[in-house]
Amino acid sequence: MSDISPKDFIRQIIDQDLLDDPSCKVVTRFPPEPNGYLHLGHAKSICLNFSVADERKGITYLRFDDTNPIKEDAVFAESIKKDVQWLGFDWQDKLTHASDYFDELHQAAINLIKKDLAYVDSSSPDELKSYRGSLTKSGINSPYRDRSIEENLDLFARMKNGEFSDGEMILRAKIDMKSPNMNLRDPAIYRIRHHQHQRTGNAWCIYPMYDFAHALSDAFEGITYSLCTLEFEDHRPLYNWFIDNVKTEHQPRQIEFSRLNLAYSLTSKRKLKDLIDKKIVNGWDDPRLVTIAGMRRRGYPPVAIRDFCQRVGVTKKDNLIEMGVLENCVREYLGDTAQRRMGVLKPLKITLSNYDKNQIENLDAQNHPNFPDLGTRKMPFCNELYIEQSDFLEEAPKKFFRLKPGGEVRLRYAYIIRCEKVIKNSDGKVTELICSYDPDTKSGTGTSEKKVKGTIHWVSVRHSLDAKIRLYDRLFKLPNPSNCEDIESSINPNSLETLQAKLEISLDSEDAPAVFQLERNGYFCIDKEEKETKYNRIVTLRDSWAKIEKQALSQ
Numbered sequence: 001m002s003d004i005s006p007k008d009f010i011r012q013i014i015d016q017d018l019l020d021d022p023s024c025k026v027v028t029r030f031p032p033e034p035n036g037y038l039h040l041g042h043a044k045s046i047c048l049n050f051s052v053a054d055e056r057k058g059i060t061y062l063r064f065d066d067t068n069p070i071k072e073d074a075v076f077a078e079s080i081k082k083d084v085q086w087l088g089f090d091w092q093d094k095l096t097h098a099s100d101y102f103d104e105l106h107q108a109a110i111n112l113i114k115k116d117l118a119y120v121d122s123s124s125p126d127e128l129k130s131y132r133g134s135l136t137k138s139g140i141n142s143p144y145r146d147r148s149i150e151e152n153l154d155l156f157a158r159m160k161n162g163e164f165s166d167g168e169m170i171l172r173a174k175i176d177m178k179s180p181n182m183n184l185r186d187p188a189i190y191r192i193r194h195h196q197h198q199r200t201g202n203a204w205c206i207y208p209m210y211d212f213a214h215a216l217s218d219a220f221e222g223i224t225y226s227l228c229t230l231e232f233e234d235h236r237p238l239y240n241w242f243i244d245n246v247k248t249e250h251q252p253r254q255i256e257f258s259r260l261n262l263a264y265s266l267t268s269k270r271k272l273k274d275l276i277d278k279k280i281v282n283g284w285d286d287p288r289l290v291t292i293a294g295m296r297r298r299g300y301p302p303v304a305i306r307d308f309c310q311r312v313g314v315t316k317k318d319n320l321i322e323m324g325v326l327e328n329c330v331r332e333y334l335g336d337t338a339q340r341r342m343g344v345l346k347p348l349k350i351t352l353s354n355y356d357k358n359q360i361e362n363l364d365a366q367n368h369p370n371f372p373d374l375g376t377r378k379m380p381f382c383n384e385l386y387i388e389q390s391d392f393l394e395e396a397p398k399k400f401f402r403l404k405p406g407g408e409v410r411l412r413y414a415y416i417i418r419c420e421k422v423i424k425n426s427d428g429k430v431t432e433l434i435c436s437y438d439p440d441t442k443s444g445t446g447t448s449e450k451k452v453k454g455t456i457h458w459v460s461v462r463h464s465l466d467a468k469i470r471l472y473d474r475l476f477k478l479p480n481p482s483n484c485e486d487i488e489s490s491i492n493p494n495s496l497e498t499l500q501a502k503l504e505i506s507l508d509s510e511d512a513p514a515v516f517q518l519e520r521n522g523y524f525c526i527d528k529e530e531k532e533t534k535y536n537r538i539v540t541l542r543d544s545w546a547k548i549e550k551q552a553l554s555q
């Protein structure tokens with residue numbers, strides 16, 4: 001990756017280490033649990049882990065944290081691989097699983113027992129809970145804490161052999177039940193789960209706990225920097241305890257950074273799953289979600305997501321990023337790369353009374369205003385056209401520079417027209433406008449001095465493509481929906497609008513661009529997940545939410 005990120009505190013730490021000892025290696029990992037699809041928060045972690053290593057000629061592992069067979073699924077693992085690749089990162093041959101180390105982890109647990117640093121506890125889950133204490137109350141020792149090493153080895157072997165049922169026994173680290181850090185109060189390191197595992201099948205009925213498996217997998221792989229989110233700060237002493245007491249060859253260092261939270265959206269697999277289960281959205285790749293699959297389908301370019309992750313930076317401060325920051329990254333990238341086209345989202349027919357109805361002119365339209373090299377295309381023009389309903393107002397205020405009765409406007413790349421007559425149906429709704437055109441005002445000819453203040457887009461009625469278009473808005477009404485008890489009540493009922501639009505005919509061709517700007521209407525793409533052709537609006541041209549969002553976030 002060529003983007004050289006500005007130096008955040010993690011990069012500063014690593015570079016200092018490299019200065020102190022140039023033989024240091026930078027080895028990082030991205031360790032998702034395959035229990036859901038990845039979201040924008042994960043993108044931040046992916047960008048950080050892969051870029052930090054790549055910039056320093058290091059390596060990055062993609063390691064599946066598959067220690068809980070009940071929640072995990074191969075479908076999720078496949079989606080994660082696809083998403084990491086799509087974001088533009090390459091783990092090369094470093095694809096691993098916590099389950100690759102089940103033998104080593106099991107042996108490490110036995111070694112801890114042998115050192116009298118782990119014991120099998122036969123307490124019930126309720127008893128375990130009551131011994132644990134609380135943040136204000138110290139824990140107490142379990143009656144099984146002083147079992148002999150032999151008894152522990154025997155019981156652990158029998159746990160592994162399937163002699164006990166789920167929850168009947170656990171293996172715990174023997175640390176300190178009085179520690180002010182709850183994570184050090186003899187945490188569980190192995191539990192019984194009679195459940196088939198997606199990779200190891202029925203080979204095991206005991207599974208290592210996350211903290212144990214994660215710290216040791218890092219050490220086994222020679223990870224030098226284990227970068228994780230702030231909620232693991234309190235787990236760091238336990239992480240180090242495992243590394244120190246198992247006496248691994250490598251000593252990884254855990255460094256925490258703040259999670260990414262994006263306003264008006266959810267970045268938590270559990271909450272996303274809830275939305276999907278309740279059918280509030282149409283699956284993990286619903287374009288209104290900031291899952292990576294959703295953003296891909298929506299048409300967000302991976303470059304823009306990487307750019308966003310770089311802009312939000314890496315700190316230890318928790319914050320809520322405005323949606324506009326992400327959308328601006330998308331706009332900036334598409335502004336330079338997407339070709340321009342014309343399309344009318346809510347069509348209103350106009351007829352040019354003085355234009356020969358048998359005539360068709362093929363007008364030249366630029367593909368990109370800033371890059372003439374991208375060439376031009378032909379736009380057929382005739383006496384019947386569609387314009388945007390919102391570009392006409394019967395009773396228009398003074399500053400309305402588009403079409404009004406008796407008013408004039410320029411049709412982009414074509415002529416100046418005047419609205420002569422308004423036709424309405426029996427309900428009083430405007431159904432058609434009769435206009436006249438001024439033949440001396442053809443764009444690019446310079447034959448007329450006439451000037452008008454407004455220019456609007458249009459499409460020829462006889463040369464147009466019918467298109468199903470989906471416009472998206474924020475999925476939530478509230479800036480911080482994750483704080484909301486009742487998620488359903490925070491949903492924006494207008495987050496999806498489906499329209500039957502008319503697009504210029506050049507889009508009806510094999511070699512039409514799959515991503516384009518419809519002038520004045522935003523950036524659009526073909527939804528690749530749909531069999532029938534449908535278009536998604538990727539993002540509007542301007543941030544109409546900026547003001548509202550700033551206000552809401554400052555309250």
Ligand code: ATP
Binds near residue numbers: 259268
């Ligand atoms: P979720 O809360 O969505 O389930 P998670 O942390 O449980 O997320 P994992 O699959 O365990 O999901 O995460 C893999 C990695 O991604 C972890 O290192 C985690 O710290 C990081 N990560 C997850 N969410 C975020 C986020 N919002 N911002 C930054 N990093 C994140």
Ligand code: MG
Binds near residue numbers: 033
């Ligand atoms: Mg997790």
